[in-house]
Amino acid sequence: MATGRTHRPATRSRGIPEATVARLPLYLRALTALSERSVPTVSSEELAAAAGVNSAKLRKDFSYLGSYGTRGVGYDVEYLVYQISRELGLTQDWPVVIVGIGNLGAALANYGGFASRGFRVAALIDADPDLTGRVVAGIPVQHSDDLEKIVEENGVSIGVITTPAGVAQEVCDRLVNAGVTSILNFAPTVLSVPDGVDVRKVDLSIELQILAFHEQRKAGELAADAPLPETPADAIPATTRQQIPAEAAAQDAARARRGAGSAGGTGSAKGAAKTKDPADQGPDGDVPAVMPA
Amino acid sequence: MATGRTHRPATRSRGIPEATVARLPLYLRALTALSERSVPTVSSEELAAAAGVNSAKLRKDFSYLGSYGTRGVGYDVEYLVYQISRELGLTQDWPVVIVGIGNLGAALANYGGFASRGFRVAALIDADPDLTGRVVAGIPVQHSDDLEKIVEENGVSIGVITTPAGVAQEVCDRLVNAGVTSILNFAPTVLSVPDGVDVRKVDLSIELQILAFHEQRKAGELAADAPLPETPADAIPATTRQQIPAEAAAQDAARARRGAGSAGGTGSAKGAAKTKDPADQGPDGDVPAVMPA
DNA sequence: TAGATTGTTAATCGATTAACAATC
DNA sequence: TAGATTGTTAATCGATTAACAATC
Numbered sequence: 001m002a003t004g005r006t007h008r009p010a011t012r013s014r015g016i017p018e019a020t021v022a023r024l025p026l027y028l029r030a031l032t033a034l035s036e037r038s039v040p041t042v043s044s045e046e047l048a049a050a051a052g053v054n055s056a057k058l059r060k061d062f063s064y065l066g067s068y069g070t071r072g073v074g075y076d077v078e079y080l081v082y083q084i085s086r087e088l089g090l091t092q093d094w095p096v097v098i099v100g101i102g103n104l105g106a107a108l109a110n111y112g113g114f115a116s117r118g119f120r121v122a123a124l125i126d127a128d129p130d131l132t133g134r135v136v137a138g139i140p141v142q143h144s145d146d147l148e149k150i151v152e153e154n155g156v157s158i159g160v161i162t163t164p165a166g167v168a169q170e171v172c173d174r175l176v177n178a179g180v181t182s183i184l185n186f187a188p189t190v191l192s193v194p195d196g197v198d199v200r201k202v203d204l205s206i207e208l209q210i211l212a213f214h215e216q217r218k219a220g221e222l223a224a225d226a227p228l229p230e231t232p233a234d235a236i237p238a239t240t241r242q243q244i245p246a247e248a249a250a251q252d253a254a255r256a257r258r259g260a261g262s263a264g265g266t267g268s269a270k271g272a273a274k275t276k277d278p279a280d281q282g283p284d285g286d287v288p289a290v291m292p293a
Numbered sequence: 294m295a296t297g298r299t300h301r302p303a304t305r306s307r308g309i310p311e312a313t314v315a316r317l318p319l320y321l322r323a324l325t326a327l328s329e330r331s332v333p334t335v336s337s338e339e340l341a342a343a344a345g346v347n348s349a350k351l352r353k354d355f356s357y358l359g360s361y362g363t364r365g366v367g368y369d370v371e372y373l374v375y376q377i378s379r380e381l382g383l384t385q386d387w388p389v390v391i392v393g394i395g396n397l398g399a400a401l402a403n404y405g406g407f408a409s410r411g412f413r414v415a416a417l418i419d420a421d422p423d424l425t426g427r428v429v430a431g432i433p434v435q436h437s438d439d440l441e442k443i444v445e446e447n448g449v450s451i452g453v454i455t456t457p458a459g460v461a462q463e464v465c466d467r468l469v470n471a472g473v474t475s476i477l478n479f480a481p482t483v484l485s486v487p488d489g490v491d492v493r494k495v496d497l498s499i500e501l502q503i504l505a506f507h508e509q510r511k512a513g514e515l516a517a518d519a520p521l522p523e524t525p526a527d528a529i530p531a532t533t534r535q536q537i538p539a540e541a542a543a544q545d546a547a548r549a550r551r552g553a554g555s556a557g558g559t560g561s562a563k564g565a566a567k568t569k570d571p572a573d574q575g576p577d578g579d580v581p582a583v584m585p586a
Numbered sequence: 587t588a589g590a591t592t593g594t595t596a597a598t599c600g601a602t603t604a605a606c607a608a609t610c
Numbered sequence: 611t612a613g614a615t616t617g618t619t620a621a622t623c624g625a626t627t628a629a630c631a632a633t634c
Contacts, residue, residue, distance in 0.1 A: 089509030107396035205406035216382030
């Protein structure tokens with residue numbers, strides 16, 4: 001996953017493991033679906049299947065919350081929905097601001113999932129004066145000059161950053177100074193924040209790269225093993241070779257030819273990764289977009 | 294991280310742990326930035342700081358790839374960029390299709406991060422005939438009737454699903470049948486796929502819920518501990534009580550009053566989570582949006 | 587050589603899972 | 611009661627981290 005918290009030691013908040021916390025929303029979604037179908041009770045086995053996890057894990061997760069099930073029967077759906085909502089803090093209202101109303105910011109503003117779970121989009125903020133006053137998802141875009149005022153007046157503690165990477169840290173700093181203590185970052189950059197501030201990161205490009213890694217391996221399984229060594233293995237000193245997997249050894253050999261450890265532009269071979277990367281401009285590039293209100 | 298792989302045992306592909314694979318794109322991004330600044334070498338300490346991880350972890354991660362550093366010197370930036378790109382499969386071209394050109398699908402189509410790392414948006418697909426032929430991010434939207442044909446003709450192995458949740462499984466099935474073996478799913482639903490197909494999930498609402506959990510705890514730290522027990526602890530059988538943390542015990546007490554384990558709608562107490570959830574319609578709700586081309 | 591930094595070890599920690607006693 | 615299913619234990623597995631010998 002390309003998602004992760006920055007800062008704050010992997011706190012086991014009130015004794016609930018991080019991994020469990022991350023699954024609670026999954027359970028909640030499955031339970032909500034059952035609730036809509038008026039299913040009164042559900043077993044750990046059924047619920048686990050719906051949530052896509054193993055039932056032992058689910059029971060262990062629930063055991064951190066308390067003993068909410070009934071042996072021989074299962075879990076009361078409505079009751080569990082309430083308990084998990086409560087544990088996640090969804091029984092209260094969370095005003096959020098979205099900063100950076102490009103394509104992605106607009107998509108998030110329109111995303112029904114926020115409003116439905118206690119999250120309320122309190123304001124949309126952008127640095128582009130042309131955007132100010134335009135209405136996205138029924139909410140007027142405000143200028144970033146007023147960021148601090150907006151955060152304070154709305155009691156916002158959660159901020160969503162969908163700006164280009166170049167300004168993300170600055171926006172982050174301003175949000176934090178104004179009182180925001182949780183940040184959901186879509187900009188492809190590492191944010192640094194003071195202690196006590198949580199950052200979660202959603203990185204579209206990283207997700208795809210992880211898929212590509214596995215995809216490449218699938219292809220490799222069929223076609224023996226992709227790119228062939230350019231140099232016979234004996235070109236490598238035996239001492240190194242024995243510790244290194246075959247393919248890496250081949251790469252190492254290539255490197256040896258180029259002179260290992262030499263500083264500066266030996267240049268990256270053949271189709272190597274491009275430099276000058278538009279991705280790092282931000283999740284939206286530069287094109288801001290306004291959705292129909 | 295609300296991100297995770299479905300199916301496929303946590304395979305340690307060619308010996309590289311999943312956790313390491315997930316960090317490689319992070320290192321790659323930091324290295325690319327150094328490369329642009331023409332920095333020739335970097336130490337594990339510096340690179341780790343840039344990537345937001347601990348240096349021991351970084352060295353351990355790199356050790357799975359081979360011995361690419363030079364003791365006393367550090368790592369050659371260009372060489373490492375190439376090696377990681379290669380390991381991630383980014384030295385080849387990956388055609389992807391995006392299915393569901395609502396707000397989010399359009400945002401992704403416009404996202405520069407795809408094109409820049411070997412990912413090429415080969416086609417945009419939507420079920421809405423009104424959208425067919427319109428141009429988003431320079432690419433014409435094609436009708437989902439042609440999904441199979443498009444996947445096959447373009448040799449697509451990676452699919453991105455940004456449809457409403459209701460049709461995500463069907464779209465997934467069609468993609469997989471047509472030959473797609475990796476799926477990035479933005480629809481808030483659990484997809485089931487056959488063995489050999491990887492699914493990664495990005496769930497905006499889950500990320501926010503995890504932040505809310507921690508946010509709630511921060512508030513609780515100040516104000517003693519949020520909602521007070523509604524019932525004195527002695528109302529609970531001692532046997533249960535002794536195993537349960539104080540707060541859960543209070544909740545359990547409330548439950549006891551309502552009759553634990555009783556089936557059907559005791560209803561969820563006070564501000565409990567809403568049923569009928571528009572979020573589960575999909576990341577975009579129903580409003581499709583077309584970006585300026 | 588002396589200083590710097592990697593690559594690896596080993597200890598620690600957290601997460602997963604099967605199995606089953608407790609109990610509805 | 612008999613059957614079902616939870617909650618918990620304990621074993622296992624994987625990930626993190628500090629420390630340091632190897633070595634440039």
